[in-house]
Amino acid sequence: MMDPARYALWNSPSMRSYLENLSPDKLLVEGKGTRVRDAGGRWYLDARSGLWNVSLGYDHPRLTAAIERQLRTLPYTNLQAYGRPAAVALEAAERIVAHMPDGYGKIRFASNGAQAVETAVLLSRYLRRVEGAPERTAVFGLWRQFHGFGATAGALTGLPYLHHQSGALIPDVMHARGPFAPVAADQIEDLPRMITDYGPERVTAVVLEPVVGEGGHVLGADYLRELGDFCRRHDIHIIMDEVTTSMGRVGAFTRTEQVGAAPDIITLGKCLTGGYAALSALVLSDRIYARLEEASQTRPFFTGSTNDGHPLALAAAIAVVDELADGETLAGVRARGARLRELLDELARSRPEITAVRGTGLMHAVEFAQPEGAPWESFRVNALRLAAEARGVLLSNLAMVPAIMVIPPLIVDDGELEEIVTAIDGGLDDLASGRVVADPAKGIW
Ligand SMILES: Cc1ncc(COP(=O)(O)O)c(C=O)c1O
Structure with a gap:
């Protein structure tokens, strides 16, 4: 399989680590509904909707x-x-x-x-x-x-x-x-x-x-x-x-x-x-x-x-x-948005590292801080994103704000919302237990 680094698909503030981590099996090759598959054969729930835009999923017949x-x-x-x-x-x-x-x-x-x-x-x-x-x-x-x-x-x-x-x-x-x-x-x-x-x-x-x-x-x-x-x-x-x-x-x-x-x-x-x-x-x-x-x-x-x-x-x-x-999808977004908020609030009550949950509709942020109150560094949030990814859920993290954005396709269902929140919870466990190490050298994206 081709080596992505060879063509320097550069697009990252941390270019070298981005390319070093970009093994051929990570390239995305297929999408169906709310999920995408990589060349290594793994399917992921795309809770970042591509780049916040794949609203109706990856194989919408009408589109x-x-x-x-x-x-x-x-x-x-x-x-x-x-x-x-x-x-x-x-x-x-x-x-x-x-x-x-x-x-x-x-x-x-x-x-x-x-x-x-x-x-x-x-x-x-x-x-x-x-x-x-x-x-x-x-x-x-x-x-x-x-x-x-x-x-x-x-x-x-x-x-x-x-x-x-x-x-x-x-x-x-x-x-x-x-x-x-x-x-x-x-x-x-x-x-x-x-x-x-x-x-x-x-x-x-x-x-x-x-x-x-x-x-x-x-x-x-x-x-x-x-x-x-x-x-x-x-x-x-x-x-x-x-x-x-x-x-x-x-x-x-x-x-x-x-x-x-x-x-x-x-x-x-x-x-x-x-x-x-x-x-x-x-x-x-x-x-x-x-x-x-x-x-x-x-x-x-x-x-x-x-x-x-x-x-x-x-x-x-x-x-x-x-x-x-016809308003059905929009009503679904309002209902799923409210459910997402409930699930994230519930998670925040059980995880002291979550300091805020904010947003509306299917656009929510989960913000993190250290026990003594210092906001998480960007590379730490990135490590959480990668931990959730290893658990099968793609999330967004940000360059300056110590938060994960949960911004799934508008067609997401309640079961998938639970899957997303479980992956964040599990990712936080991975970081806390040292199974996943937050490494500044890995950059922020
Ligand atoms: C609010 C807002 N405005 C503008 C942009 C820029 O859009 P584009 O990436 O299509 O140039 C973005 C992209 O994230 C955005 O979130």
């Missing part, structure tokens, strides 16, 4: 058939130029928009989540220039929130390691304390106060992740409402980054709708195609779209990439929406 049909009919058209988009683009747009909150009727497809968030920010700044307020360039995000890699998305992401690893990213991006950060409430880092201090007339947008992927913090409806009122008073655009939370993950098409928030732009990604093809989208409120249409009469807004709105991905998105449309 596969939709992509096959599109492949045979028209495998490519471009959305970017020349005014001849594919009919499937309009069909996908209609289907998706029908499940967005009222007043969000316009959609633009892109290729990945980072690009969608980035386009939303650049669109916001573009509007200011055309509307005669070029000094409004500042963008505020929250520490710990993730919006993707790259010069713009990385700058928006509130994880410091991204801000200095390769030098300067886009300017005029700042981060404030979220309602979840362990900082005294009277400190200035609170978002509205920081913007007030900075000068709201110089701020173009705020970017928010309604449920924080890095640690499962849920932004409350009250927080979002108050922030929404504040931003509207100052004409600051709100970009709700729903790349992870949309298309079923929290038991609804959008978290925006679930909490009654009113952003200007919603970004979609990940579960939009169930992971079967690359697609993301920006959904614009009718309000902001009207401004964009007006502005583009004066000066065009150039954006896009060759594979934006790829027909195969759009066919997959239609199948995903159709699958979710």
Whole structure:
């Protein structure tokens, strides 16, 4: 069998250990339902849904058939130029928009989540220039929130390691304390106060992740409402980054709708195609779209990439929406989410190393600390992930937050939820007994 290290499938902060540990039998070769099989013949329950996107499992007949049909009919058209988009683009747009909150009727497809968030920010700044307020360039995000890699998305992401690893990213991006950060409430880092201090007339947008992927913090409806009122008073655009939370993950098409928030732009990604093809989208409120249409009469807004709105991905998105449309899967996510929470809370009561369980729907974090209170190091959480993997369950761990994310496919059943929690419990036993050793040299992924 081929040696993966030979081709340096590099993609890790700990590249050498990643390659050393990547034996050929670990390569994944097949998927069925919620499970994947490796070349060594072992099946795993995928409690991380690929990369949080394989929402309907690995062999969904409706998804596969939709992509096959599109492949045979028209495998490519471009959305970017020349005014001849594919009919499937309009069909996908209609289907998706029908499940967005009222007043969000316009959609633009892109290729990945980072690009969608980035386009939303650049669109916001573009509007200011055309509307005669070029000094409004500042963008505020929250520490710990993730919006993707790259010069713009990385700058928006509130994880410091991204801000200095390769030098300067886009300017005029700042981060404030979220309602979840362990900082005294009277400190200035609170978002509205920081913007007030900075000068709201110089701020173009705020970017928010309604449920924080890095640690499962849920932004409350009250927080979002108050922030929404504040931003509207100052004409600051709100970009709700729903790349992870949309298309079923929290038991609804959008978290925006679930909490009654009113952003200007919603970004979609990940579960939009169930992971079967690359697609993301920006959904614009009718309000902001009207401004964009007006502005583009004066000066065009150039954006896009060759594979934006790829027909195969759009066919997959239609199948995903159709699958979710009867509400059964979404109701299942709410019920399974509640059960997952019960099981994790129960586990936390029996394991002192678990210091918090957070999340909503099928998106939960389990956080760990040492007996004396110090948070677990990233390599220790990684060792737990690997211990659970050895027990047949794939989980996510994070670069900065000492937590495991449990984020299984939306079609997971109660028995599988128990399997996941049992694997975490067993993995903790493995670490405690020394059967699995947390080795810093093994890195974090
Ligand atoms: C909230 C959020 N926004 C944006 C992104 C970036 O998406 P992509 O990896 O498709 O670029 C992610 C990816 O994890 C995400 O969780």
